[in-house]
Amino acid sequence: MRELGWKKLISSTAAVTALALALAGCGAGSNGANQAEGAEEPASGFEADYKGAYPMPSKTKAYDNTQDRDNVKDGGTLNIATTYTPNWNSMSVEGNTGYMSMLWSWYMPQVATLDLKGNLTWNKDYITKVEKTSENPLTIKFTLNDQAKWNDGTDFDWTAFESTWKVMNGQDANYSPASTEGFEDIESVTQGATAKEAVVTFKQPFYPWESLFTSLYPPQALDANTYTNGWIDNPHPEWGAGPFTVQSADKDSVTFVRNEKWWGNKPKLDKVVVKYMEATAEVNAFKNGELDATDFSNNNTLQTVKSRKDIQIRLGYDNAVAVYMLNGKSEHLKDDAVRKAVVQAFDRETMNKVRFQGLNWTPEEPGSEVFPVYEEGYENNLPEEAKKVDTKGAKATLESDGYKMGSDGYYAKGGKTLDIRYTYFSDSAVQTNMAKAFAQMMKAAGIKVTLENRDGSKFSDTVNNGDYEVLPMAWQSNSPWGQVNITQLYGSKSESNYSFIGSDEVDKLAQVPGTIPDQLEAVKAANKAEKAALKLFGSIPISISPKFTAVTKGLANWGPSGFKTTLPENVGWQK
Numbered sequence: 276m277r278e279l280g281w282k283k284l285i286s287s288t289a290a291v292t293a294l295a296l297a298l299a300g301c302g303a304g305s306n307g308a309n310q311a312e313g314a315e316e317p318a319s320g321f322e323a324d325y326k327g328a329y330p331m332p333s334k335t336k337a338y339d340n341t342q343d344r345d346n347v348k349d350g351g352t353l354n355i356a357t358t359y360t361p362n363w364n365s366m367s368v369e370g371n372t373g374y375m376s377m378l379w380s381w382y383m384p385q386v387a388t389l390d391l392k393g394n395l396t397w398n399k400d401y402i403t404k405v406e407k408t409s410e411n412p413l414t415i416k417f418t419l420n421d422q423a424k425w426n427d428g429t430d431f432d433w434t435a436f437e438s439t440w441k442v443m444n445g446q447d448a449n450y451s452p453a454s455t456e457g458f459e460d461i462e463s464v465t466q467g468a469t470a471k472e473a474v475v476t477f478k479q480p481f482y483p484w485e486s487l488f489t490s491l492y493p494p495q496a497l498d499a500n501t502y503t504n505g506w507i508d509n510p511h512p513e514w515g516a517g518p519f520t521v522q523s524a525d526k527d528s529v530t531f532v533r534n535e536k537w538w539g540n541k542p543k544l545d546k547v548v549v550k551y552m553e554a555t556a557e558v559n560a561f562k563n564g565e566l567d568a569t570d571f572s573n574n575n576t577l578q579t580v581k582s583r584k585d586i587q588i589r590l591g592y593d594n595a596v597a598v599y600m601l602n603g604k605s606e607h608l609k610d611d612a613v614r615k616a617v618v619q620a621f622d623r624e625t626m627n628k629v630r631f632q633g634l635n636w637t638p639e640e641p642g643s644e645v646f647p648v649y650e651e652g653y654e655n656n657l658p659e660e661a662k663k664v665d666t667k668g669a670k671a672t673l674e675s676d677g678y679k680m681g682s683d684g685y686y687a688k689g690g691k692t693l694d695i696r697y698t699y700f701s702d703s704a705v706q707t708n709m710a711k712a713f714a715q716m717m718k719a720a721g722i723k724v725t726l727e728n729r730d731g732s733k734f735s736d737t738v739n740n741g742d743y744e745v746l747p748m749a750w751q752s753n754s755p756w757g758q759v760n761i762t763q764l765y766g767s768k769s770e771s772n773y774s775f776i777g778s779d780e781v782d783k784l785a786q787v788p789g790t791i792p793d794q795l796e797a798v799k800a801a802n803k804a805e806k807a808a809l810k811l812f813g814s815i816p817i818s819i820s821p822k823f824t825a826v827t828k829g830l831a832n833w834g835p836s837g838f839k840t841t842l843p844e845n846v847g848w849q850k
Contacts, residue, residue: 320589320826320834323581328635329590332821332835334649337391338589339834339841340826340849344540347831347847352546354567356560359526359551359732364506366442366492368453368770369739373751379490381531381547381843382515384431387489388840393755395485398842400539401431401516413477415484416467422538425493426520427513433473437464438494440475442502449499453771454763456789457481482792486756518542518844527551543847553731554703567827572820573705574633580825591835592649593822595751596641597630599713599815603776605744607695612676613722614776614812617695617745618661619669620720621713627818629712630705634821641816643805644750644764645757648819652798656805661815669720678721686721694723696744700734709747738773746773749820753838758788758801765808774813781808 314327319340321329332338357377362370365379386401397405404418423431441447445455452458462478477484493514496502505511510529512521519531519542531547552560558576561569562583569580572593580586601608601617608614623640639648642655660668670680678686678693686693697713699706707728714724724745729737737743750764762785763769767777784804791797824834831849832841 316590320587320824323584323586323588325588329577329588329823330635331637332591334592334837335391336591337834337836337839338591338824339836339839340587340589340829340831341836342831342849344543344845346850347543347845348850349541349543349847350545351543351848352548353544353830353846354548354550354565356550356552356557356566356569358553358734360735361507362735363508363510364496364502366439366452366490367502367506368451369735370506371453372735378510378529378549380517381519382510382512382517382521382534384435384491384516385489385840385842386491387485388842389754389838391837391839393838395489395754401491408474409476412462413480413484415475417473417475417488418467419471419473420538421471423516424536424538425495425514425516426534426536427495429493429495430470431516432470433464433466434470434494435491436473436475436488438497439488439490439492440464441497442492447499450502451770454760454769456759456762457484457487460789479790480792481789482797483756483759483794486754486759518842519547522546537844540844542844547843551732554701554706561825564827567830568833569825571823571825573631573703575704577634577823583825585828586825587828587830589824589826589834591822591824592638592647592837593751593820593835594647594753594837595749595820595822596644596647597747597749597817597820598644599817600743600746600748600773601776601813601815602741602744602746603774603813604741605695606691607693608744610676611812612672613693613695615660616669616672616720617717617722618658618812618815619665619672620716620722621661621815622664622716623815623817624664625716626709626712629708630818631821636821638819641819643757643802644814644816645752645760645801645805646798647752650752650755650757650798652795652802654802656802656809657816658806658810658812660812661809666720669722673721680721684718684721685723692723693721694725696725696727698727698729698737698743698745699747700729700731700737702728702731706747713745741773741775747817748773753840755794755838758797761785761788761801761804761808765805765811765813772813774811776811776813778807778811781811 357374360372360374364370365375384401387395387397401423403420406416408414408416442450443452443458445459460477460479460481462476465474467474495514510521510524518537520534522530522532528550533542557569560566601614603609641648642657646653673686678688681687699710710726717724763771765781767782787800788797822835829849832846
């Protein structure tokens with residue numbers, strides 16, 4: 276599942292996109308479950324012995340067992356799992372995975388937080404004051420906490436803002452940011468009256484400027500070789516500045532412990548152990564009591580985890596849009612007509628029945644990759660060809676492009692059969708069933724599909740190397756500012772445009788939202804740009820997922836919670 280970062284991310288910078296494997300922890304669905312009417316979901320989740328249907332959750336509530344710090348025990352360990360990602364530099368396109376953003380959130384600075392509705396608050400442990408000191412040019416002054424330091428003793432000062440700007444603005448080819456939006460509009464980052472003041476001056480206004488600098492890159496790691504290679508299998512805890520620090524890390528797990536140098540609220544947990552696991556192993560580990568939390572979105576896993584009695588099930592909306600990415604550099608998909616035919620032949624309704632079989636989950640099908648269907652200003656930005664299944668139309672599109680039907684039932688041109696590769700990354704039955712369903716849909720339109728299943732740990736390398744043709748993934752929205760991600764997803768020169776397809780029209784339209792201070796007007800401009808982008812048939816939004824989180828009973832401040840940021844020092848076990 277690819278994640279859109281802050282600008283659409285849990286804990287990384289506004290311009291950084293995060294990767295996360297789609298349907299992590301999924302298993303096979305089964306018919307007939309959860310069809311009765313369900314009760315309203317408790318804030319702490321359903322008990323394991325709940326027999327009714329799991330209802331559609333509220334879009335305006337958190338289901339994370341929200342608890343004040345006074346009601347959370349001191350001490351304890353949290354055991355969770357994720358997928359191995361080698362590059363710990365979350366502020367590079369190679370290391371910008373959802374897995375890594377989660378790991379960074381424990382030990383790196385979270386300079387700002389969001390509430391359930393997406394309203395931003397600056398984290399007083401890092402930023403004590405933020406002022407707009409000029410409108411022309413737009414100038415923002417950040418005052419930093421006097422106590423804040425990096426773990427190596429370096430003062431946490433204005434240079435953290437400068438280093439972040441340098442690695443994100445796209446001016447130096449030695450750095451590879453996932454997106455330069457907003458940062459490229461900054462003229463300078465300088466020291467204010469003291470080293471604890473950072474003054475950011477824009478050469479042209481960018482909105483919302485608050486979406487920038489929500490996480491900061493350590494200036495100690497500015498060396499180009501360090502940025503590119505120095506974080507490989509090395510989290511550099513000395514460059515951390517958070518409530519936890521890395522005690523140990525290898526290719527099997529990471530252990531975080533309380534950071535003795537932390538100046539803020541003492542973490543409630545003593546330790547957090549993150550194990551690297553494939554989907555099925557993670558579910559079984561949770562079932563056996565080896566893990567304290569696991570996320571999933573299918574009925575078979577739900578039934579599996581419910582066999583463990585000391586748990587709670589928390590269900591909310593995942594802020595993610597599942598998509599299929601079509602690689603416009605690949606042999607056949609570089610042809611506009613072939614991509615259009617794939618979109619015409621694709622049946623979203625059937626695919627979602629496969630994915631959510633057995634669940635009482637009926638959200639609106641998405642028409643955007645940057646805005647959740649429930650966000651104000653959302654529009655269905657799909658081209659008409661993607662709004663309905665048209666197998667005959669797909670065949671006509673191919674035939675008009677010179678393809679001829681062969682005796683094997685597949686189209687060919689120039690002696691080459693139209694054969695596209697579908698790469699997926701899970702050992703779950705649901706993912707396999709989705710892959711087979713996609714192949715059947717394409718076969719009906721005369722398009723051959725070769726299925727390729729890879730280990731989840733290969734996801735990041737596969738994507739960054741462009742080694743795929745059709746790829747299931749997702750963009751996750753953890754802020755309401757999706758308008759600032761249009762260039763990131765669809766820009767012709769963006770390193771996060773994984774379809775490798777763009778146009779001058781889209782590039783120009785994508786620049787408009789960031790110039791508009793009014794949120795709804797900016798969203799309207801983004802919708803216009805996304806309509807033009809999706810007309811290039813480089814990707815297909817598929818579904819809005821449920822987010823089931825199974826937890827050991829009593830886990831506080833953990834679970835589905837919309838845009839809300841939970842600070843790691845507040846996670847723990849309820850008294």
